[in-house]
Amino acid sequence: MAKKVVPETDRRRRKPTKQGVVLTEEMIVQTALRMLHEHGREGLTVRRLGVALGADPSTLYRYFRGTDDLTLAIADELIGRAMRGWRASGDWRADLREVGLRIHTAYLNHPEAAVLTANRVSGRANEIATDEAILGILRSAGLSDPDAVRVYQAFIDLTLAFAALDAASLALPEAARAADEEVWRATYAQLSPETHPNIAATAPLLVARMNDSAYPTALGMLLDSAAATLEAG
Amino acid sequence: MAKKVVPETDRRRRKPTKQGVVLTEEMIVQTALRMLHEHGREGLTVRRLGVALGADPSTLYRYFRGTDDLTLAIADELIGRAMRGWRASGDWRADLREVGLRIHTAYLNHPEAAVLTANRVSGRANEIATDEAILGILRSAGLSDPDAVRVYQAFIDLTLAFAALDAASLALPEAARAADEEVWRATYAQLSPETHPNIAATAPLLVARMNDSAYPTALGMLLDSAAATLEAG
DNA sequence: AAAAACCGTCAACCGCGTTGGCATAAGCTG
DNA sequence: CAGCTTATGCCAACGCGGTTGACGGTTTTT
Secondary structure, eight states: OOSSOOOGGGOOOOOOOTTSOOOOHHHHHHHHHHHHHHHOGGGOOHHHHHHHHTSOGGGGGGTOSSHHHHHHHHHHHHHHHHHTTOOOOSOHHHHHHHHHHHHHHHHHHSHHHHHHHTTOOOOSHHHHHHHHHHHHHHHHTTOOHHHHHHHHHHHHHHHHHHHHHHHHHHHSOHHHHHHHHHHHHHTGGGOOTTTOHHHHHHHHHHHHHTTSOSHHHHHHHHHHHHHHHHHHO | OOSSOOOGGGOOOOOOOTTSOOOOHHHHHHHHHHHHHHHOGGGOOHHHHHHHHTSOGGGGGGTOSSHHHHHHHHHHHHHHHHHTTOOOOSOHHHHHHHHHHHHHHHHHHSHHHHHHHTTOOOOSHHHHHHHHHHHHHHHHTTOOHHHHHHHHHHHHHHHHHHHHHHHHHHHSOHHHHHHHHHHHHHTGGGOOTTTOHHHHHHHHHHHHHTTSOSHHHHHHHHHHHHHHHHHHO
16 A cells, blocks of 8 residues: 555546545545534544545545544644634734634534644644734734743633633533533532532522633633733833 | 443442452543553553453443443543642632642643543532532632622633643644644744744744643633622622 | 556455343342 | 342454555556
8 A cells, every 4th residue: 555645736636436526635624524513523434434425435545644634634624714714904902802713613613623623733724824823913913022922822722722622512422412411400400508508509600601602701811911911011 | 231330339249350350430440540641542442441450341331331431430530639638728819729720730640531521521529529619719709609600610611621722732642742743843943934924933932832831821810800800899 | 559657446454332141159038 | 058139240243443455447657
């Protein structure tokens, strides 16, 4: 077997698939994303991806070194979708807020893919462009390079961390998701005020907040802190 | 096959294993944690866990309904380790900070387990006790119930989100980890100032910060915000 | 027109989680 | 101590997973 995958740019397509499909790296990634969305994290397997594309599973190894390589390609597609069409307005605070919310939203639109990829560094085009954009916002706002890097790191980590956390509960297999919610009703909401006074006192409030993301609040705090740095510097 | 797993409390042990080992739920969880630590996330399988315990893999299904159930047990053990020996000092800010750092640290000590469990609700004893403790800190600090719940949610989500994010990069299989770092040297650090001025200008600073967690900073921001709420209320 | 490269397919390997049936030892009853 | 029940460990098997090596047809190159 060939050890190397031919890079997409050098690829001269040869044979259509038995079912008549002509494959592309892009087509494979899009199909993988769709399968993740429709059938959940467990629903994406090399074999099923092959079936969905009308190709033998082993064909995919001509395009990706393995599942990890495919994962990175999915990661970059996700961030690409988040930033598609974005333009800087010049208002650093509004820009940063929008980039954060775009990423958070894009990830929540594909929770299964988000869980899979939120913590990876793909080094592909879309990821690099996004980092460049964020640093550009901070530096042209007037932050020194060390401050820009500090805020950049807090910003991107906060955003990805919340995206991953919020996506994770959306991406749970239906059974686990139901189980987690059932735990709430069956366990937390039933605790005695004697043994667990604080949970018992706040149970209704806890339930009401359970499905909201704390990301916007946390992002606001970060922006406040960055603004303070800017004024002090 | 029996549909039900006998609860640990009702269990009257009968047979030692072929290798002479007498199993316990606790022993299984501890062994699973150790295997995760030593052989990574992929290294923990039902079959290997069986071997490590000196028991047939199928025996584990007498103790857990399946891998998901085992995962929840691991989750609770992790939070239990984080909080072991903790006592409230009465200074709400110091207490909250310590609880956050304890959880973050405990998770980073078992990154593979953390990635597996950070987003699950186990409803088991240690998890409930921790939530009760956090709410207790906030309410006895003087926050109203709605404020306490708001801060509680931001606090626990922030902590778990960062724990998961920071753990994830520690937990990457060695190959992927090396690949991610290589991406940095090979890609980010080599970008031309012409096409990527902001990354090029800050590359050394980015590299220097790459391995630090932004959690303590973010936690500080959250505590500041909570203190402001307290004074305003 | 011949040679080379590409790339889809086939068959196979091994490891995975899980299950049903079976054997046996532990505990209970007397 | 004898016999019954039942918990629990073990075995064999199932279907599915990722991955690989050999093969062969098709396109591109020379």
